[in-house]
Amino acid sequence: MxxxxxxxxxxxxxxxxxxxxxxxxxxxxxxxxxxxxxxxxxxxxxxxxxxxxxxxxxxxxxxxxxxxxxxxxxxxxLGLSERDLSDLFEMRKAYEVLAVKWAIERITEEEQEKLEEAYEFMEFYTMKGEADKMLNINMQFHNLIYKASHNRMLEHTLSTYQLYLKETESNSAYLDGHLEQVLMEHKKIFDAFVSKDPEAGAVAVAAHLDNAKARSK
Amino acid sequence: MxxxxxxxxxxxxxxxxxxxxxxxxxxxxxxxxxxxxxxxxxxxxxxxxxxxxxxxxxxxxxxxxxxxxxxxxxxxxLGLSERDLSDLFEMRKAYEVLAVKWAIERITEEEQEKLEEAYEFMEFYTMKGEADKMLNINMQFHNLIYKASHNRMLEHTLSTYQLYLKETESNSAYLDGHLEQVLMEHKKIFDAFVSKDPEAGAVAVAAHLDNAKARSK
DNA sequence: AATTGTATTCTTGTATACAATTATAGGCGT
DNA sequence: ACGCCTATAATTGTATACAAGAATACAATT
Structure with missing residues (x-):
């Protein structure tokens, strides 16, 4: 297919x-x-x-x-204004929180293995200091969470938002010099999957996105 | 047009x-x-x-x-499963909270007048005990908030969710006998517009939707 | 000069025709 | 009888043709 x-x-x-x-x-x-x-x-x-x-x-x-x-x-x-984009960031955050909660409750073994693999790649790229590869694997990590939420609409919407924000932002190297910080934030998210704690996941994702917004400024 | x-x-x-x-x-x-x-x-x-x-x-x-x-x-x-609908309710709640916050910050005078008018109709229909008219004005009230958020995507998404939940739910008379309660919940939302308190609005909307979910069971 | 009415042109809305891919059925061989 | 291959039919993807509505230009009138 x-x-x-x-x-x-x-x-x-x-x-x-x-x-x-x-x-x-x-x-x-x-x-x-x-x-x-x-x-x-x-x-x-x-x-x-x-x-x-x-x-x-x-x-x-x-x-x-x-x-x-x-x-x-x-x-x-119609296009998107500055405020539209700022709003979109908030909307994304609201849905990411739902996605991670449901993903932690519903993730399959195979999906969790893939997520672990993605996280390990993040560790590797952080060590090597490769910011552009980090950006890619970061997207994949989040997409795996969307998929693991097992909700088509949520997955589709978040993928679209990711695209919107990626296409419009100039986040080429916005995480240069923040790699360890970003890795740590994702570790907290992944840990919530390991301990199967949806609330911890929600908190970790919200914090991650708040920090991401602050970094992009 | x-x-x-x-x-x-x-x-x-x-x-x-x-x-x-x-x-x-x-x-x-x-x-x-x-x-x-x-x-x-x-x-x-x-x-x-x-x-x-x-x-x-x-x-x-x-x-x-x-x-x-x-x-x-x-x-x-593809259609929507029971879980999809339950999820949709949560997704709607997350967005309604954003919508009311932004609406309180951004609403124009004309829009607020319309909202007040809608609320007054709710009082009237509650007094008369007309549950079906209440359902309609309830939808209008929420749609006015969506519009007042001044965010096209949010407005469109919430309108769609409203449609989805309306078309699928059998909420024909789910608020029979709860009219005063529903009115009170909307009063708290409208009061937040009067006092221009976005956080109070968010709390009121979240409570309203939680109660609505409980009522629909 | 401004305005209104009309004819023309352009654009969209819909229907149909053609091409390419896929599904199906029947025949053939084993 | 079962599986495989081929030919036919059906369905989707795309292009074109026709119809209806809107915009524009221009002339006539005030």
Whole structure:
């Protein structure tokens, strides 16, 4: 089955299944600006597709709140303001707390093994001081928790938020010089999985995200 | 502008803009069952539409997590389990708390007037003992808070959750005999708007939703 | 000069046609 | 009878064609 994380389908045409993702990224990165009109034909020409897949992508972007479509008039980019992003961080925190609680209650053995493996990679990269690899494994660690929560909507929403924050933030090296600190925060989270203590996990995740926000400033 | 609450567009054809809503409702109400295959042609025949609008609706349902589509194979109903709904309630609570906090900080005068008006209707219907009208105004009251949070995504998500829980729950008369209690809970929420105390609002909303969950059992 | 009415053009909404992939059924051999 | 292969049918993915509504330009009138 060729299904990828975010429910993105990869089909024959090189861009068809990814058009939604492509436009999403363009909006989040600011390549498409607030208020800009998105003509279907224009997108067709740019990506070499017909209107059918373009319209499907538009409907999805509309549902995600990234564009607004007015009947018989067209689609307009909405984008995210600074406050939207700040809000998104809080929304993410609220859901991460739920996710870790449920994950600790519901995680399977295989999933916990993968989480342990991810944590061990974090230890390794911290030792080696590789901040960029740390960023990647950090994302994986959190995604494993989302999956272990065994709630499709929560998993999907948190993955989307992660993408939004990743695409917009300039967190290229925001954890340089904080690697040990970050590792310690994840250790507390992982420990909560070992001791099967949802409340401890919730506290650890909330603290981790608060610190992450402070670091990104 | 003919745009409705949930971003639903109403166009020429009687069902086109509502097909997504229609299928959403069918899945939530259990008319379309878990695992059932959704053939595009079958939906076209049933609703008298061509495949283009049907596919657009499918893409949206997929994004909402109500169906799963496998490339070149088709769409399958996912539906919501008992645990999913219980989880949804918790997710809603987490977001309602954020919404009320932000709403208290950001509400405009006009919005607060509308909220007050809604609350006064609640007092009126409580006095008259009209439980069904109370259910409606209750929804409106919460929707006004969502809107006053001035965060599109939060507003949209909470509206969707409200729909999900409303469509699935059999809360026809779950607040019969609890009208005074429900009114009191909303008074505490509204008071927090008057005194502009976000934390008090958060506490009041959390308590209200916990009680609502207890009542629905 | 400003405004209103109209015709034209452009864009979206929907339907249909074609291509590609997958499922199915029947025949063949073992 | 069972499994495998091939041919056919069915379904999805994409492109194009047609219909309906909105925006624009322009002329006529005040």
């Amino acid at each position: 060729s299904r990828v994380a975010n429910g993105i389908r990869s089909t024959g045409h090189p861009l068809s299944g990814n058009l939604f993702t492509e436009l999403q990224s363009d909006i989040l990165r600011g390549r498409l600006k607030q208020g800009e009109k998105l003509s279907e034909q224009q997108i067709c020409d740019r990506y070499g597709l017909s209107r059918t897949p373009v319209r499907e992508a538009f409907r999805q972007l509309e549902l995600e709140g990234l564009i607004e479509t007015i009947p018989n008039r067209g689609a307009y980019v | 003919s745009r409705v609450a949930n971003g639903i567009r109403s166009t020429g054809h009687p069902l086109s803009g509502n097909l997504f809503t229609e299928l959403q409702s069918d899945i939530l109400r259990g008319r379309l069952k878990q695992g059932e295959k959704l053939s595009e042609q079958q939906i076209c025949d049933r609703y008298g539409l061509s495949r283009t609008p049907v596919r657009e609706a499918f893409r949206q349902l997929e994004l909402e997590g109500l169906i799963e589509t496998i490339p070149n194979r088709g769409a399958y109903v």
